Amino acid sequence: MNPIVVVVHGGGASSISKDRKERVRQGILRAASVGYNILKQGGSAVDTVEGAVAVLEDDLDFNAGCGSVLNENGEVEMDASVMNGKDLSAGAVSAVRCIANPIKLARLVMDKTPHCFLTDQGAAKFAAANGVPTIPGQQLVTERSKRRLEKDKLEKDAQKADCEKNLGTVGAVAVDCQGNVAYATSTGGIVNKMLGRVGDTPCIGSGGYTDNDIGAVSMTGHGESILKVNLARLALFHVEQGKSLEEAADASLCHMKSKVKGVGGIIMVNKAGEWAVKWTSTSMPWAAAKDGKLHSGIDFGDTSITDLS
Numbered sequence: 420m421n422p423i424v425v426v427v428h429g430g431g432a433s434s435i436s437k438d439r440k441e442r443v444r445q446g447i448l449r450a451a452s453v454g455y456n457i458l459k460q461g462g463s464a465v466d467t468v469e470g471a472v473a474v475l476e477d478d479l480d481f482n483a484g485c486g487s488v489l490n491e492n493g494e495v496e497m498d499a500s501v502m503n504g505k506d507l508s509a510g511a512v513s514a515v516r517c518i519a520n521p522i523k524l525a526r527l528v529m530d531k532t533p534h535c536f537l538t539d540q541g542a543a544k545f546a547a548a549n550g551v552p553t554i555p556g557q558q559l560v561t562e563r564s565k566r567r568l569e570k571d572k573l574e575k576d577a578q579k580a581d582c583e584k585n586l587g588t589v590g591a592v593a594v595d596c597q598g599n600v601a602y603a604t605s606t607g608g609i610v611n612k613m614l615g616r617v618g619d620t621p622c623i624g625s626g627g628y629t630d631n632d633i634g635a636v637s638m639t640g641h642g643e644s645i646l647k648v649n650l651a652r653l654a655l656f657h658v659e660q661g662k663s664l665e666e667a668a669d670a671s672l673c674h675m676k677s678k679v680k681g682v683g684g685i686i687m688v689n690k691a692g693e694w695a696v697k698w699t700s701t702s703m704p705w706a707a708a709k710d711g712k713l714h715s716g717i718d719f720g721d722t723s724i725t726d727l728s
């Protein structure tokens with residue numbers, strides 16, 4: 420039987436305050452544990468990444484689903500994508516509103532349409548036709564996301580690198596007992612974004628990519644930078660050229676930094692069960708479950724390992 424592994428991330432970020440750190444750590448551990456249980460019960464890599472990402476979308480401390488950052492009008496518009504490394508089937512949605520779990524809608528696009536990507540009104544119509552419940556948009560807005568928008572509007576002139584202030588995009592990669600790999604990524608995007616702005620997250624090859632013959636990757640970071648270098652596919656290209664997952668993650672992040680000054684984070688897995696986690700932002704919450712052990716961290720050099728129950 421193939422080794423099973425799931426790796427999750429909670430978004431590249433600047434430093435995280437002490438009280439939030441504990442909540443973020445718990446959220447990321449919960450998502451990895453949920454994913455690992457799906458794999459242990461024989462679930463597919465696609466079910467695993469969708470399940471793990473949905474846990475993080477439901478968690479207010481992450482910039483995805485409820486807790487998403489707000490656009491310039493104070494509204495939540497979300498992007499998500501999912502892909503199956505077995506046959507390269509993919510589903511994505513962008514600029515979707517008033518639903519709790521964009522990743523589940525992306526999965527429906529993958530499974531139930533001849534297309535890869537639906538946006539805005541078309542995505543909403545498809546969601547309604549498939550029985551996805553709508554919720555009032557305000558239900559996705561948190562006090563914290565309102566404060567972040569106010570702060571950004573005030574600081575507009577003293578901009579930090581975008582991904583440094585946009586904690587929380589979430590993602591997962593997994594390999595199942597049959598050796599299939601998959602990725603899922605979901606986000607509210609970047610705070611104070613223009614209406615209709617779409618980032619890397621729903622774009623196959625930028626916010627993520629997977630192919631059983633190479634591996635799976637999910638990204639976080641400054642979306643415009645990631646789009647310009649097609650970061651996810653670039654990372655897997657390096658693997659195809661013979662680099663280890665760690666080397667490939669480093670090389671692609673380094674390329675993005677030198678070419679367009681973008682910073683971000685990356686999680687990777689391959690069907691041999693190897694995994695890698697790398698980031699160039701200040702921190703990135705992550706967790707990886709393999710062989711009954713849960714590895715996790717937030718800052719450089721703070722990896723901890725616990726037993727999975």
Ligand SMILES: NC(=O)C[C@H](N)C(=O)O
Pocket residue numbers: 430431482582585586587588606607608609617618619620638639640641642643
């Ligand atoms: N924090 C993030 O990862 C943001 C996301 N990549 C975007 O630009 O939409």
